[in-house]
Amino acid sequence: ARTQGMSQWVDYENGMERESNRRFTQSRDLYHALHNNEIRIALQPQVDLASGAVIGAEALARWTRADGSQVPPSEFIPIAEACGLIVPLGRQIIELACQALAALRDAGHSRLPIAVNVSPLQLVHRSFPQELAATLARHGVDPAMLEIEITESSAMEDHLANGEMLARLRSAGFPIAIDDFGTGYSSLGHLRQLPATTLKVDRCFVAEIGKTHNRLAIADMIVLLGQRLNMRVLAEGVETREQAEWLMQRQCPAAQGYLFGAPEALPAFLRRLEGRPAH
Numbered sequence: 001a002r003t004q005g006m007s008q009w010v011d012y013e014n015g016m017e018r019e020s021n022r023r024f025t026q027s028r029d030l031y032h033a034l035h036n037n038e039i040r041i042a043l044q045p046q047v048d049l050a051s052g053a054v055i056g057a058e059a060l061a062r063w064t065r066a067d068g069s070q071v072p073p074s075e076f077i078p079i080a081e082a083c084g085l086i087v088p089l090g091r092q093i094i095e096l097a098c099q100a101l102a103a104l105r106d107a108g109h110s111r112l113p114i115a116v117n118v119s120p121l122q123l124v125h126r127s128f129p130q131e132l133a134a135t136l137a138r139h140g141v142d143p144a145m146l147e148i149e150i151t152e153s154s155a156m157e158d159h160l161a162n163g164e165m166l167a168r169l170r171s172a173g174f175p176i177a178i179d180d181f182g183t184g185y186s187s188l189g190h191l192r193q194l195p196a197t198t199l200k201v202d203r204c205f206v207a208e209i210g211k212t213h214n215r216l217a218i219a220d221m222i223v224l225l226g227q228r229l230n231m232r233v234l235a236e237g238v239e240t241r242e243q244a245e246w247l248m249q250r251q252c253p254a255a256q257g258y259l260f261g262a263p264e265a266l267p268a269f270l271r272r273l274e275g276r277p278a279h
């Protein structure tokens with residue numbers, strides 16, 4: 001038993017070493033990826049449910065390695081957050097979103113906002129709003145065109161500090177979306193204090209539409225809640241006609257999901273808008 005315990009300990013130690021080696025390799029690779037422009041954005045259309053018109057897009061980070069393989073953001077965003085690269089990575093995403101906004105404007109779509117996902121670690125920097133404003137000014141883009149998405153759980157993590165930062169961003173003219181809404185634990189009181197303009201219904205609730213009745217009621221409540229708080233409600237992960245119909249009946253104005261379009265590179269997004277009246 002004793003030797004077995006010892007060999008388990010050695011296994012554990014080897015495991016820990018492998019794990020820390022893996023982490024080190026990953027963060028080193030990510031650092032190089034960032035400097036070699038391997039991190040890009042894909043734009044997913046957001047639509048007006050009633051008319052089907054594209055009303056904006058969400059920018060999603062994409063890492064394509066030199067060999068063409070893709071690393072999903074669910075893998076590299078947590079690494080970036082753990083090793084301190086999330087701030088420069090976030091800057092790169094915002095820079096790319098501003099470039100896309102300038103390209104959209106030049107193509108005659110100056111009223112289509114782009115939403116970017118922001119980690120709570122980016123919000124702790126006091127100068128974040130000024131930095132954002134400077135990047136936008138460099139591209140001649142209005143703050144109203146860059147929506148800041150923060151997940152419900154991170155907004156609530158340190159709701160006083162984050163709420164204050166969100167209020168500063170809001171007064172600088174940035175729209176604010178609460179992402180993955182319904183999966184965190186916000187009290188309604190705190191939610192009401194957040195200066196958000198959009199409530200994004202998490203896709204797990206949308207996925208239940210047409211299946212069971214329990215979660216369906218949750219999607220229903222979130223739509224009503226958004227209306228009561230004067231926030232725009234946007235349903236995420238809409239994949240079927242049936243879900244879109246149901247949401248429309250519930251007066252949910254906007255949606256995003258594979259039914260309307262997957263995240264795509266800027267040229268494909270621009271082609272999608274072609275032939276449609278400039279918004």
Ligand code: C2E
Pocket residue numbers: 044059060061062072073074077093116117118119179180203236237238239256257258259263
């Ligand atoms: P999220 O912000 O909730 O983004 C929505 C995710 O759902 C995206 O996954 C998108 O590709 C996917 N999706 C869109 N429509 C559908 C649909 O109809 N069905 C299904 N099943 N999925 C759909 P993605 O691109 O893999 O991103 C995963 C997460 O990584 C994001 O979730 C976000 O939390 C994070 N992320 C992505 N880009 C960034 C970034 O630039 N910064 C930060 N901090 N986080 C990011």
Ligand code: CA
Pocket residue numbers: 058117149179
């Ligand atoms: Ca998001």
Ligand code: CA
Pocket residue numbers: 179180200202203236
């Ligand atoms: Ca989401």
Ligand code: CA
Pocket residue numbers: 180
């Ligand atoms: Ca999410």
